[in-house]
Amino acid sequence: QVQLVESGGGLVQPGGSLRLSCAASGNIFRINTMGWYRQAPGKQRELVAAISSGANTNYADSVKGRFTISRDNAKNTVYLQLNSLKPEDTGVYHCNAGVTSYSGTGRYTDDYWGQGTQVTVSS
Numbered sequence: 001q002v003q004l005v006e007s008g009g010g011l012v013q014p015g016g017s018l019r020l021s022c023a024a025s026g027n028i029f030r031i032n033t034m035g036w037y038r039q040a041p042g043k044q045r046e047l048v049a050a051i052s053s054g055a056n057t058n059y060a061d062s063v064k065g066r067f068t069i070s071r072d073n074a075k076n077t078v079y080l081q082l083n084s085l086k087p088e089d090t091g092v093y094h095c096n097a098g099v100t101s102y103s104g105t106g107r108y109t110d111d112y113w114g115q116g117t118q119v120t121v122s123s
Contacts, residue, residue: 002026002099002112009093009117012085016121020080022095022114029107032098034071034078038119040091048093049080062088085121092116 008020024031035050049069050058057069068081078095095114100107 002028002097002101002110004095004097004112004114006093006095006114006117009119011120011122013123014086014121016085018082018085018119020082020093020095020117020119022078022080022097024076024097024099024112027101028076028099029102030100031073031076032100032109034095034097036069036078036080036093036095038089038091038093040088043091045094051078082119085119087121090119090121093119 002024003026004022004024006020006022008018010018012018033050033052036048037045038048039045046060048060048063049067051069051071059067066084071078094116097112098109099112100109
């Protein structure tokens with residue numbers, strides 16, 4: 001089994017910054033793509049940023065130039081640096097990862113989700 005734990009959310013004023021962290025643990029052979037999603041009240045969950053095992057990145061248009069995703073493979077951790085925050089960035093941020101695990105008959109890959117961390121941008 002694999003578990004993802006997020007941290008770093010909180011309350012910040014517009015223009016401020018936060019750094020989110022997502023650490024994976026458990027039966028891990030390899031972590032493939034990792035990403036951050038967010039969901040605001042009354043809106044659908046959207047992909048904010050993603051990073052592949054080769055460190056290729058993808059960002060939502062609304063956060064380009066403000067957010068940066070990175071990963072530390074030795075720590076099985078992905079980070080999201082949120083700068084120049086706006087009220088519309090408010091929401092619950094969830095970490096997602098595709099993880100390849102060992103099994104008795106070989107290996108398998110599943111998607112995993114963290115419980116989420118709240119980001120609130122307000123004056």
